[in-house]
Amino acid sequence: MDDLVTRSVCRLMVPFVQLYGAYLVFYGHLSPGGGFAGGAVIAASFILYALSFGQETASRRIAPGISHLMESGGGLLFVLAGLFGIMLGGTFLANKAAGFYMGIPGQLFSGGIIMILSFGVGIKVTSTMVTLYNSLSKRG
């Protein structure tokens, strides 16, 4: 599909959609949202880009190798953050007992491990949806 209107609108929309997705991921412990919803929004922006600009242009923005790395990296970040709790003297995936930075409730940097885990889940959901779209649309 090669349409001037679609391409122009998508070029304007994609940055804002991605910004909103990042907001959902990083403010997950303060407002409705979180890793799953934010990752899905970011992945939707990539899929929108691929739909309007074509698969070749989109895979230059986010290469399949990068997507696979993000897929493994998100899960590894989750597990490593959990193991970090053991190193610091708590249990697996411990938050307050492991001494993560609690901060003042309501501020952005608060809640300790919650933001890290949301980030990992967001990366993982993004790469999952992008990878599934790529592999399903490759054969036509």
Add this chain to the structure above:
Amino acid sequence: MEVNPLIIVAIVLLMAYTFFYTPVGQIRNFLVLSVLFIIGVTLVLAVSEMPLFGSAEAPAYNNVALFYIEETVPQTGAINAVAAIITDFRSFDTLGEATVLFTAVAAALANLGALGNKE
């Protein structure tokens, strides 16, 4: 009304008998319709036993919900109770969900051959 588990087992056995052991025809149609009618009546009776929407006596409003409302901010430092439950109180469950996503992608890539392994 308490729904007896024996009734459910009987319905399942009746369904199996209907679908596998009766000849195709009017008798089978009658049996299928009667089984569906029994299941429908059971479901309607079960729904009529559910608590009203927003009722304070619903079984979901027990001390667990009260614990989350009271202990979320002191124990996790997050003001969003849902995020605190997902990634702090129940983070093992979220790890399992991430594993499910990983398994789904691995299975899809293996089946679609998207990793470059030619047939």
